[in-house]
Amino acid sequence: MRLELWDVRHVYAPGTPREVEALRGVSLVVEPGEVLGIVGGTGSGKSTLAQHMNLLLEPTSGRVLVDGRDAREMRRPELRRRVGLVFQFPEAALFASTVEEDVAFAPRRMGLPEEEVRRRVRRALELFGAAHLAGRSPHALSGGEKRRVAIAGVLAMEPEVLVLDEPTAGLDPATRAELLEAVLGVRRKGSSVVFISHDLDEVAEVADRVCLLESGRVVACGLPEEVFYAHPEAAPAAVRVVRAVRREYPRLGRPVRLEDACRVLRGLLAGG
Numbered sequence: 001m002r003l004e005l006w007d008v009r010h011v012y013a014p015g016t017p018r019e020v021e022a023l024r025g026v027s028l029v030v031e032p033g034e035v036l037g038i039v040g041g042t043g044s045g046k047s048t049l050a051q052h053m054n055l056l057l058e059p060t061s062g063r064v065l066v067d068g069r070d071a072r073e074m075r076r077p078e079l080r081r082r083v084g085l086v087f088q089f090p091e092a093a094l095f096a097s098t099v100e101e102d103v104a105f106a107p108r109r110m111g112l113p114e115e116e117v118r119r120r121v122r123r124a125l126e127l128f129g130a131a132h133l134a135g136r137s138p139h140a141l142s143g144g145e146k147r148r149v150a151i152a153g154v155l156a157m158e159p160e161v162l163v164l165d166e167p168t169a170g171l172d173p174a175t176r177a178e179l180l181e182a183v184l185g186v187r188r189k190g191s192s193v194v195f196i197s198h199d200l201d202e203v204a205e206v207a208d209r210v211c212l213l214e215s216g217r218v219v220a221c222g223l224p225e226e227v228f229y230a231h232p233e234a235a236p237a238a239v240r241v242v243r244a245v246r247r248e249y250p251r252l253g254r255p256v257r258l259e260d261a262c263r264v265l266r267g268l269l270a271g272g
């Protein structure tokens with residue numbers, strides 16, 4: 001699916017003293033099968049933007065298009081199945097008595113045959129390394145396990161675009177790494193992922209393209225090396241280090257991942 005936002009504005013509490021213009025004309029495209037990273041400071045509009053992707057929030061003005069069709073013309077259940085949104089701390093919404101039942105909730109509500117529901121639950125749990133938790137109570141899991149189960153619950157709808165708002169917040173490094181691997185697994189299966197994070201290192205690890213938001217506007221959108229090298233204030237540490245070295249060695253490449261930056265710097269030290 002190709003998801004497009006055209007000149008989207010969003011004003012909270014319009015006409016009141018609490019009025020906030022959270023999005024000020026955002027245009028961007030989520031291409032089929034890509035991981036699009038969204039970065040930006042606190043209050044820049046990332047979560048507001050995420051909720052426009054399946055019209056959980058309606059734009060004050062502007063348009064959201066799904067494969068060229070105005071999303072407002074689509075039935076909301078269909079739109080929300082095709083664009084799956086995972087909020088920050090989604091584990092707060094776990095409710096069933098077993099993990100399996102929790103993950104089965106959305107596909108069952110879609111009216112799918114029970115066999116298909118089971119297949120989807122199995123697949124979603126496997127993708128997030130949580131198949132062994134199927135019979136457990138979601139309330140008796142660790143924070144990282146709960147997070148994986150909650151994301152699997154949205155993935156079980158088999159969305160064409162999976163929107164993840166700060167999916168690794170509060171997780172330890174090992175669980176983060178597993179979750180990033182799972183995100184890449186979702187892309188390998190052909191879905192797009194919108195990956196919103198404050199952690200620039202992990203955005204550099206997974207994103208095919210990056211959009212940088214500032215005060216409700218897109219200030220840059222493109223390949224990670226283009227965006228990060230042009231905006232060091234919003235770049236991962238590896239980029240800032242290589243950028244500093246590039247002042248003396250301008251022919252160095254523009255790595256964004258830590259591992260690639262190490263390789264480039266090792267090459268330089270070895271006289272390459």
Ligand SMILES: Nc1ncnc2c1ncn2[C@@H]1O[C@H](COP(=O)(O)OP(=O)(O)OP(=O)(O)O)[C@@H](O)[C@H]1O
Nearest residue numbers: 012013020022040041042043044045046047048049
């Ligand atoms: N429900 C709401 N009602 C009124 N204003 C809101 C609401 N939600 C967000 N805002 C305001 O809209 C702006 C953008 O907020 P948003 O949560 O989208 O930013 P963000 O980039 O996701 O921030 P963070 O990184 O801190 O999560 C902020 O000024 C915020 O105070």
